[in-house]
Amino acid sequence: MNFAFPALLALLLLLPGIILRYTYARGAWGWASPTSLRRISDELAYGIIFSLALHTVWLELMTALGFVPDMRTPLALLAGNFGPGNALLAPSLQTISDHYPGVAGYFLSLYAASAVLGNVAHRGVRKLRLDHRTKTFRFDNYWYYMLTGEVLRFRENAAGEEPDGVYLSAVVSHSGVSYLYRGIVTDFTFDTDGALDTVVLSDAHRRNLSDDRPVSEEPAPSYEEDPRYYIVRGDFLILRYAEMQTLNLDYFWLGEAGDDPASVPGDD
Amino acid sequence: MKGRISNRLELILKDEGARSQLRKRLILGQDGEIRVNGRVFQLRLENARAVRKGAHPRMIA
Numbered sequence: 001m002n003f004a005f006p007a008l009l010a011l012l013l014l015l016p017g018i019i020l021r022y023t024y025a026r027g028a029w030g031w032a033s034p035t036s037l038r039r040i041s042d043e044l045a046y047g048i049i050f051s052l053a054l055h056t057v058w059l060e061l062m063t064a065l066g067f068v069p070d071m072r073t074p075l076a077l078l079a080g081n082f083g084p085g086n087a088l089l090a091p092s093l094q095t096i097s098d099h100y101p102g103v104a105g106y107f108l109s110l111y112a113a114s115a116v117l118g119n120v121a122h123r124g125v126r127k128l129r130l131d132h133r134t135k136t137f138r139f140d141n142y143w144y145y146m147l148t149g150e151v152l153r154f155r156e157n158a159a160g161e162e163p164d165g166v167y168l169s170a171v172v173s174h175s176g177v178s179y180l181y182r183g184i185v186t187d188f189t190f191d192t193d194g195a196l197d198t199v200v201l202s203d204a205h206r207r208n209l210s211d212d213r214p215v216s217e218e219p220a221p222s223y224e225e226d227p228r229y230y231i232v233r234g235d236f237l238i239l240r241y242a243e244m245q246t247l248n249l250d251y252f253w254l255g256e257a258g259d260d261p262a263s264v265p266g267d268d
Numbered sequence: 269m270k271g272r273i274s275n276r277l278e279l280i281l282k283d284e285g286a287r288s289q290l291r292k293r294l295i296l297g298q299d300g301e302i303r304v305n306g307r308v309f310q311l312r313l314e315n316a317r318a319v320r321k322g323a324h325p326r327m328i329a
Contacts, residue, residue: 148272164274167294167313182295184281186272203287205295229295250294254276254302254309 006080012107013078016058016114017051018043023118025139027126050114058110067102070095129153143196147188149251163251168201170239171209171246178209178245183237196241204237205229280304 021043059069073092082088096103124130130137132153138145145151149163166185171178183201191197207228273281280286286304293300293311302309 165277184273184277184294188272202281203291205291250297250313252294253312254274254280255312256276256307256309 006078009074009078013055013074014044014047014051015107016054016110017047017049019111019114020050020054020118020121021046023115024121025118027119027122027139054110054114058106058113062106069106070099141190141194143188143190146249147185147196147199152251161253164254165252167250167252168199169248169250170199170244172239172243173245179206180209181206181232181237181239183232186236198241199239199244201237201239202235204232204234206232276309279307280309 062069072088073095076082076088076092082092125137131139132150133155145154147166147168149166151157152160153162167182168185169180169182172181173179181201181204183204185199186202187200189197189200207230211228280290280302283304286302289302290311293302294313297313299310299312302311
């Protein structure tokens with residue numbers, strides 16, 4: 001028996017938990033939902049715990065359906081110990097070859113069920129807004145919550161209303177000169193590690209950061225009369241997160257006549 | 269909010285005049301009315317800040 005086989009078997013056994021964690025963290029909506037990817041070491045720990053639970057449930061289910069799982073064979077293969085004189089090796093291999101479709105069916109059905117369960121759990125948490133109510137269910141994606149304004153709905157933030165838009169101001173340096181870029185956040189992307197990569201702004205404008213207005217000076221009556229600002233032409237401006245030095249977010253709400261004046265809600 | 273921006277904000281951004289009104293108020297940090305296609309929206313601003321790399325947040329109009 002190749003020494004790598006127990007490692008391969010361990011991976012096959014851990015995969016349901018890893019799939020469950022991955023699909024739960026990624027969600028089914030892709031960009032429209034907070035994705036969170038932890039380090040492999042963290043995922044492995046969760047994977048072991050969830051795999052144990054999933055295998056227990058699946059084995060019980062198989063037993064209830066009339067299939068009697070042979071636990072000795074996988075344990076012997078996993079340990080790489082087949083008793084004195086490898087007496088259990090031949091029966092173990094025979095069991096697998098005799099029940100190959102059943103073994104494959106067990107793993108494939110468990111993998112599929114884990115993926116479905118992860119997606120359903122993600123949807124459930126988002127639908128019921130459990131991630132807003134408690135940190136236990138909160139996805140490990142700080143920027144998603146900040147840039148969509150969902151952070152305002154967190155219980156610790158008095159569960160306020162989600163804003164209609166987010167106005168971003170960021171300091172970005174070009175050739176040693178710092179500029180203040182401002183615009184409305186319309187989208188953002190994450191890199192393969194799940195970290196914020198770019199922020200997409202619409203109606204972007206900028207000015208030189210050194211053109212700060214003194215505190216004592218009255219602001220210009222309108223921005224058209226404020227020569228410091230320069231409208232960035234184009235539909236969208238994409239700012240790389242790595243190039244931003246300071247970030248400021250303004251949340252804003254748009255109420256319409258007929259809305260409750262005490263609370264200017266969003267559209268959701 | 270659906271997606272990244274709300275339907276109301278999308279409506280305003282599609283209209284050049286309304287977008288200009290919104291930009292003016294956002295730069296100045298002022299609440300006020302935005303008019304678009306006969307509809308009047310009341311803009312309300314609140315501040316929340318995320319600061320990176322230890323630099324100071326400067327909210328300047």
